[in-house]
Amino acid sequence: QVQLQQWGAGLLRPSETLSLTCAVYGGSFNGYYYSWIRQPPGKGLEWIGEINHSGSTTYNPSLKSRVTMSADTSKNQFSLKLNSVTAADTAVYYCARGQILHSVWGQGTLVTVSS
């Protein structure tokens, strides 16, 4: 059964770079798209973007100028970087498998941006 495990720093200062990684266990890494989705406290889900195993990406235009996603097929991992964070970026960040439908999710990482 495919599982996603994610990790990264949970507390950032304003203007720092958010960095999260998600590893795929128990299934093929290639042939799938992977997405990052976030959820601010008490709010709805926001799609950040997606990447496939070969590195093809699509980002949410609202975040595109600050987002970079990458994939490492040798480690079955993909990563998210979001630069110049502000308090508005405080959220639980999820990785998920799938381009249009997300049937497997990571456990979520709470990232808090505070001075």
Added chain:
Amino acid sequence: DIVLTQSPDSLTLSLGERATISCKSSQSLLYSINNKNYLAWYQQRPGQPPRLLIYWASTRESGVPDRFSGSGSGTDFTLTINTLQAEDVAVYSCQQYFITPRTFGQGTKVEIK
């Protein structure tokens, strides 16, 4: 961006009752070439990641109990939970995958009286 508006924001019902959640899209999610509606429903229990329940507006994901059903087409969609169970306490969100950026509704919280 496509805006999805859910109603109500919250719902409190008794065990065994039926829950009905609406999701209205700012534009049609029906793709005429394949006659499919690009809408999914997710369940998010407290402290857990979302779980895919329904896709193509009415197809249940494997393992999802048949008391969950989805309906609708175009811009108006409904998630119905028949015979509400205690484990159905969660936030339910619709998501469109018709175009990018993929967007979600604001969520509907379902609670038990």
